[in-house]
Amino acid sequence: MRKRAARTSGAPGLKAREGVGRLGAEDPPRASPAAPQERLNRFLARAGVASRRAADALIASGSVRVNGTRPPASGMVIDPDKDRVMVDGRLVRPPTTHxxxxxxxxxxxxxxxxxxxxxxxxxxxxxxxxxxxxxxxxxxxxxxxxxxxxxxxxxxxxxxxxxxxxxxxxxxxxxxxxxxxxxxxxxxxxxxxxxxxxxxxxxxxxxxxxxxxxxxxxxxxxxxxxxxxxxxxxxxxxxxxxxxxxxxxxxxxxxxxxxxxxxxxxxxxxxxxxxxxxxxxxxxxx
Structure with missing residues (x-):
């Protein structure tokens, strides 16, 4: 079970300089970077299918499908978490995640x-x-x-x-x-x-x-x-x-x-x- 004790406020008695908030104030939330995308050939290389150059050849030959569709010979950008990639009819699973x-x-x-x-x-x-x-x-x-x-x-x-x-x-x-x-x-x-x-x-x-x-x-x-x-x-x-x-x-x-x-x-x-x-x-x- 998660332990989430409330953080105590900062040390008392310190006066903020001009333009500075109180001591111990929480950092404001920041937007997370956009979800990652990567080139199809890089994904295939990371998954152990082939080197990037060999992956380019597989893509150009028509052996690769992304969500059931043949990608352009020049390749494409995919979302590894959402897109379904197949090579010669076999599903390519994303590399083992950490x-x-x-x-x-x-x-x-x-x-x-x-x-x-x-x-x-x-x-x-x-x-x-x-x-x-x-x-x-x-x-x-x-x-x-x-x-x-x-x-x-x-x-x-x-x-x-x-x-x-x-x-x-x-x-x-x-x-x-x-x-x-x-x-x-x-x-x-x-x-x-x-x-x-x-x-x-x-x-x-x-x-x-x-x-x-x-x-x-x-x-x-x-x-x-x-x-x-x-x-x-x-x-x-x-x-x-x-x-x-x-x-x-x-x-x-x-x-x-x-x-x-x-x-x-x-x-x-x-x-x-x-x-x-x-x-x-x-x-x-x-």
Whole structure:
């Protein structure tokens, strides 16, 4: 059964700067990308019928039917989820589909498939209903003391590209820190800071709102976007400029946003969202 605990509001006492909403406000819903379509020859190649070039020859020879109709020799675009494709009278089934979930990870939950200390894991949260008969695993990590958007999948190739720094997939965080960062602090975070495992890459850092306190006594919320994923990276970056993270929530991963998904809630990604992820990692062009 799904667990959908209501998310508590953000930390009190922070005043919004001009044009900025209240702390902890939910991200507005965004329209999902359009349902995916693909070239017929690519579909046949993915289904293992033939290479793309050989698939073109099959289409030109008249061996292929789409919804009972012979497609043009030049090929066509189909909807793999709806169109019925046959080759020499045999139905071509869509390639084995993977399962992809978005979870709004609660505080204290471990980002792993199983935990030797019997602590609650992200797979415990989604349960058998979320797994849907697939062997899902988390994409990257969110620390136990971090919350927000976490992807679960059984697509190893997609997960690899989403987490490898070569593909520079952006991850966005809402970070509440002790003290109000100065302009110099923000510049250092944007340009890169020295960590124990090397310099951090340039990041997008925005001061969203702050209390009336100073660098030591106040509190502030930052919007941070990074394109690498080292262990506890955002926390270490903030610490490197003399501040401490009080709360950290991931609000976006590549083209996906957490939106109104409640803490502990999960949902299956739409076909359009999966296509957007593949495009973001270059898989849709191969």
């Amino acid at each position: 399962r992809h979930l978005m979870l709004n990870k609660p505080l204290g939950v471990i980002t792993t498939a199983r935990d030797e200390s019997s602590r609650t894991t992200v797979l415990d949260i989604v349960g058998e209903e979320g797994m849907g008969g697939h062997r899902l695993f988390p994409v990257g990590r969110l620390d136990a003391d971090s919350t927000g958007l976490l992807l679960l999948t059984d697509d190893g190739q997609l997960a690899y590209r989403l987490t490898h720094p070569r593909y520079k997939v952006p991850k966005e965080y809402e970070v509440v820190v002790a003290g109000v960062p100065t302009s110099r602090d923000l510049r250092m975070l944007r340009e890169g800071v020295q960590l124990d495992d090397g310099m951090s890459a340039p990041a997008e850092v925005e001061l969203v709102r702050a209390t009336t306190g100073d660098r030591d006594s106040g509190r502030a919320e930052l919007r941070v976007v990074i394109r690498e994923g080292r262990h506890r990276q955002v926390r270490r970056m903030v610490q490197a400029v003399g501040h401490k993270v009080q709360s950290l929530r991931r609000t976006a991963y590549g083209p996906l946003r957490l939106g109104r998904l409640k803490t502990g809630g999960w949902r299956v990604l739409s076909s359009g969202e999966i296509t957007a992820l593949r495009r973001a990692t270059g898989l849709d062009t191969e």
